[in-house]
Amino acid sequence: SQHREISIVTGTYNGTPVSVVSTGMGAGSVEIVINEIHVLKEYDMARRAWRPRAGDSAVEGKEANTAELFDPASVKIIRVGTCGSPMPTMPVTALAVTRYAIGMDNSCLFYKAPEIAALPDLQEVRRAVREHTGLRDFDIYVAKAHPTITQGIVNACEALNRKLGAATSSTDSQTPQACVVGATATTSGFYAPQGRVVGRFHNHITVPNLVDELGQLRMNVSEGTEVVANIEMETSVVCYLSQLLGYRAGAVCVVVAKRAGEKRETASVEQTKKAVSNAVRVALEAIVAI
Amino acid sequence: SQHREISIVTGTYNGTPVSVVSTGMGAGSVEIVINEIHVLKEYDMARRAWRPRAGDSAVEGKEANTAELFDPASVKIIRVGTCGSPMPTMPVTALAVTRYAIGMDNSCLFYKAPEIAALPDLQEVRRAVREHTGLRDFDIYVAKAHPTITQGIVNACEALNRKLGAATSSTDSQTPQACVVGATATTSGFYAPQGRVVGRFHNHITVPNLVDELGQLRMNVSEGTEVVANIEMETSVVCYLSQLLGYRAGAVCVVVAKRAGEKRETASVEQTKKAVSNAVRVALEAIVAI
Numbered sequence: 001s002q003h004r005e006i007s008i009v010t011g012t013y014n015g016t017p018v019s020v021v022s023t024g025m026g027a028g029s030v031e032i033v034i035n036e037i038h039v040l041k042e043y044d045m046a047r048r049a050w051r052p053r054a055g056d057s058a059v060e061g062k063e064a065n066t067a068e069l070f071d072p073a074s075v076k077i078i079r080v081g082t083c084g085s086p087m088p089t090m091p092v093t094a095l096a097v098t099r100y101a102i103g104m105d106n107s108c109l110f111y112k113a114p115e116i117a118a119l120p121d122l123q124e125v126r127r128a129v130r131e132h133t134g135l136r137d138f139d140i141y142v143a144k145a146h147p148t149i150t151q152g153i154v155n156a157c158e159a160l161n162r163k164l165g166a167a168t169s170s171t172d173s174q175t176p177q178a179c180v181v182g183a184t185a186t187t188s189g190f191y192a193p194q195g196r197v198v199g200r201f202h203n204h205i206t207v208p209n210l211v212d213e214l215g216q217l218r219m220n221v222s223e224g225t226e227v228v229a230n231i232e233m234e235t236s237v238v239c240y241l242s243q244l245l246g247y248r249a250g251a252v253c254v255v256v257a258k259r260a261g262e263k264r265e266t267a268s269v270e271q272t273k274k275a276v277s278n279a280v281r282v283a284l285e286a287i288v289a290i
Numbered sequence: 291s292q293h294r295e296i297s298i299v300t301g302t303y304n305g306t307p308v309s310v311v312s313t314g315m316g317a318g319s320v321e322i323v324i325n326e327i328h329v330l331k332e333y334d335m336a337r338r339a340w341r342p343r344a345g346d347s348a349v350e351g352k353e354a355n356t357a358e359l360f361d362p363a364s365v366k367i368i369r370v371g372t373c374g375s376p377m378p379t380m381p382v383t384a385l386a387v388t389r390y391a392i393g394m395d396n397s398c399l400f401y402k403a404p405e406i407a408a409l410p411d412l413q414e415v416r417r418a419v420r421e422h423t424g425l426r427d428f429d430i431y432v433a434k435a436h437p438t439i440t441q442g443i444v445n446a447c448e449a450l451n452r453k454l455g456a457a458t459s460s461t462d463s464q465t466p467q468a469c470v471v472g473a474t475a476t477t478s479g480f481y482a483p484q485g486r487v488v489g490r491f492h493n494h495i496t497v498p499n500l501v502d503e504l505g506q507l508r509m510n511v512s513e514g515t516e517v518v519a520n521i522e523m524e525t526s527v528v529c530y531l532s533q534l535l536g537y538r539a540g541a542v543c544v545v546v547a548k549r550a551g552e553k554r555e556t557a558s559v560e561q562t563k564k565a566v567s568n569a570v571r572v573a574l575e576a577i578v579a580i
């Protein structure tokens with residue numbers, strides 16, 4: 001099924017039903033897709049009502065049949081995409097796996113969730129970004145990928161590398177798929193919003209050192225010191241709206257450009273194809289394993 | 291040519307070269323397209339240099355041949371799209387023609403332009419929006435469609451109606467194409483960012499009365515009292531970045547949903563098709579006439 005730039009295909013991967021959905025570029029497009037996934041998952045067309053969840057006040061006592069209750073944790077979403085990296089040590093073609101999402105786009109500011117904003121590690125990430133980058137005047141929001149998704153992607157990548165290692169014993173030599181976990185900075189454009197300066201915009205960049213600032217950022221969170229692994233345009237919305245709905249979500253993005261450090265680098269088309277193929281495989285393995 | 295959701299076709303309309311470019315949904319996607327139009331128009335591939343403009347300090351005296359100077363006003367951009375309207379009196383299928391653009395997305399906050407922000411009418415629009423809507427905590431930006439584009443679209447719509455009127459003398463009766471000029475509110479999503487509440491998000495809408503508030507907004511600007519004609523997801527970026535570059539830009543969007551007033555209404559597929567066809571025709575006529 002297709003409408004505008006959104007296409008959806010449903011099939012099975014190793015026997016588990018999986019839907020693959022394209023989104024357009026940018027947070028606005030993803031905001032649409034997550035709302036529509038919400039409707040597809042939780043609106044009961046036949047009864048013309050939202051499906052009850054355990055703990056719903058309207059449900060208590062009324063619906064004795066708990067088998068009908070919807071479990072939001074059953075919804076698992078993994079974004080697969082491409083990105084740049086502000087880390088001087090990040091190899092191109094590595095997979096950047098999201099633990100935290102830094103929303104520099106403002107799409108989710110239209111969704112208030114004080115219970116998410118109050119989480120200490122998210123407050124720490126938000127404070128660090130605003131204190132140590134030129135984003136101090138930006139009203140950013142922060143979300144967290146679900147830990148089972150983040151870990152599931154890492155596990156799937158390690159399993160893939162074990163398989164590739166096994167394959168090396170044959171004639172076909174394979175390089176291992178690198179995988180780096182960290183925070184993902186999501187912004188509302190590709191050029192100035194990612195510190196790229198084009199022509200006449202050169203004196204008009206609000207945050208000219210954004211990439212270096214994000215690359216140098218160190219955030220003290222409950223799980224240790226966190227770095228910004230990548231910059232792209234969609235992950236914050238996937239993670240924030242899913243966290244709000246109780247869905248389990250995360251992201252795995254191929255680093256196609258290393259944008260800081262001594263040796264800046266861009267992945268070739270061939271390298272990108274191979275890494276994207278690995279990212280898709282890792283995401284599928286993770287989603288059926290969790 | 292096509293890349294991701296961006297397609298571009300160049301041809302001629304009544305002898306004038308015109309390119310038609312699709313953008314994806316949302317401000318981020320348009321931010322990319324305008325930067326790339328900027329490169330295509332002003333970067334001289336052969337000389338590997340940006341084309342000089344009249345008034346460039348580096349150019350004065352150096353480039354005697356003024357024939358080579360690039361005139362930014364020669365670049366004319368009209369966005370054609372669909373939108374909702376917060377005006378209780380707006381008929382569906384009407385064309386909303388942008389005079390001002392209210393950027394509730396934050397893409398262009400990454401492009402500072404104090405000279406645009408200082409314009410009195412833009413300050414008036416920004417102040418009115420922040421004082422009279424729930425957007426007071428949002429850091430919005432404002433831009434203006436180029437007056438020749440706004441007027442050109444209105445003129446083309448009137449010319450179309452004269453033609454349709456002439457056609458009525460035959461058996462084929464045609465209703466005139468309505469056209470309303472006003473401010474366009476651009477936001478960074480379709481659901482909560484446009485006041486639409488879906489399922490579990492119902493207690494999480496930051497600006498729940500956005501549509502009514504925008505519909506009731508009256509702004510005193512140099513050209514009289516301005517209303518908000520429509521809400522959509524792309525126009526602010528088209529207008530703001532074009533204004534910054536000195537390009538002439540504007541937008542004409544078909545109202546497919548009237549979202550306020552006694553009688554809310556959605557245009558049918560047939561109505562939408564016809565109005566979009568009129569919008570395309572009006573935009574083409576305007577762009578070749580200006």
